[in-house]
Amino acid sequence: MSDVTHVVNPTTEQVIAEVAIHGVEATDDAVARARAALPGWQAIAPADRARLMRRFAAAVEEHHEELAQLETANVGKPIGESRDEVGMVAEVLYFYAGAVDKHRGATVPVAGGVDMTFNEPLGVVGAIIPWNFPVAITSWKVGPALATGNTIVVKPAEITPLTAIRLAELGLEAGLPEGVLQVVTGKGSVVGTRLAEHPDVAKVAFTGSTEVGSEVMTRASGTIKRVTLELGGKSASVVFDDADLAKAAASAPGGMFANAGQDCCARSRILVQRSVMDEFLDLLAEAVLAWTVGDPTDEANKMGPLVTAAHRGVVAGFLEEGMGAPGGPVATHTAGTVPDGPGFWFPPTVVAPADPQWRMAREEIFGPVVAVIPFDDEAEAVRLANDTPYGLSGSIWTRDGARSLRMARAIQAGNLSVNSNSSVRVQTSFGGMKQSGFGRELGLEALASYSEVKNVFVSTVD
Ligand code: NAP
Ligand code: MG
Secondary structure, three states: OOEEEEEEOOOOOOEEEEEEEEOHHHHHHHHHHHHHHHHHHHHOOHHHHHHHHHHHHHHHHHOHHHHHHHHHHHHOOOHHHHHHHHHHHHHHHHHHHHHOOOOOOOEEOOOOEEEEEEEEEOOEEEEEOOOOOHHHHHHHHHHHHHHOOOEEEEEOOOOOOHHHHHHHHHHHHOOOOOOOEEEOOEOHHHHHHHHHHOOOOOEEEEEOOHHHHHHHHHHHHHHOOEEEEEOOOOOEEEEOOOOOHHHHHHHHHHHHHHHHHOOOOOOOEEEEEHHHHHHHHHHHHHHHHOOOEOOOOOOOOOEOOOOOHHHHHHHHHOOOOOOOEOOEOOOEEEEOOOOOOOOOOOOOEEEOOOOOOOHHHHOOOOOOEEEEEEEOOHHHHHHHHHOOOOOOEEEEEOOOHHHHHHHHHHOOOOEEEEOOOOOOOOOOOEOOOHHHEEOOEOOHHHHHHHEEEEEEEEEOOO
């Protein structure tokens, strides 16, 4: 350890903690401890491993408010969102505790003997976590990794490490053996790359940008590591003329401005059937102006600041001259207001009508900016929705049941919702198509990404 990161509260711009910047040596030490912990962890009877995970979940529940306040202080997200996310962490741990003794193998009918499969643990898992949902996304990897008998080394984003550190402490206090769950703070270019390349790391579970995900995959290839990637998105909410427009508009801010739009599932494009565009935009403007921005510890506010000043600059760049529309700034239809004084504020912003070729309508902004794009018919809606290298999530708003299913099958995205903007549930699989990544987190599906099928044939021929 040679240096520290000054962790900043994006609302106050004050330093709230100093956290060690670890290097390769500390990463290797953690991997060695995780490896040494494997036999002991795997020797624990399934019901006892499940019990330890439930104790861990209960410890998270006991520290619910502390973790939520810490997440809001570090990320700037509204306290209600932090409470929901910490609640989800406990739920994830309970869910996978319940899965410990239910992730079964099979017997397979074959000639000449008995054939059976085992779901074997992989070994040491390296988890690389982004800054937008630090504690929730950590749990999505820790839960299934521990349930299937792996140990795990977590590398949080350098700027948002506080809740992951606390979570690992709670795991130890709850009785997880030493080395089973560790957090190594530091830089992605050092700790992250080492985890991706380390010969004793069996799998790297990465959530972050498509660019870094691609690099992680390349580095992991040297040791044929298992890789799962949860990457970016440019998801579309498709609003048809037969939809409940009032409901679609009222729900829209939650779908695009939750966590200040710093959400891989953000519906940063709204495709609206041309015949209802004006009516929808009026309703949308009303909902956006009611989306209050301010101190995220105040329950009355729906949006806090962006995570850093640098990130605010990136988001603003999408609206600037020559960057959004060719030759000029993009036309803002509606923009909310932000507080004065410290904090990396950015107003909820609607750009309408947006040209689907503009940079702000094509690239992931990761801020509270939405492009509203008109379409004429279902075929054009499908074409526009799929006109992106990403494929993470999206919504379909219509009262026509058959159309909702046609659209849900035609849109190339891993997670779609009809008449809703909800993408993530503990019980259901989550992950991307195309350049939004591969592998599924959450649900029972995640167990397959943390274990490997072993086939055993026993001859019964005399
Ligand atoms: P990022 O820059 O890709 O960073 C993600 C993590 O990777 C951080 O812990 C980072 O460490 C680390 N990292 C950076 N460079 C690395 C390298 N060369 N090798 C290994 N690890 C490295 O992403 P971000 O800026 O934190 O998050 C925003 C992105 O994540 C968006 O694109 C968003 O869509 C995506 N995201 C996707 C999901 C999903 O589930 N699909 C969820 C949340 C976010 P440092 O902290 O040191 O940079
Ligand atoms: Mg980054």
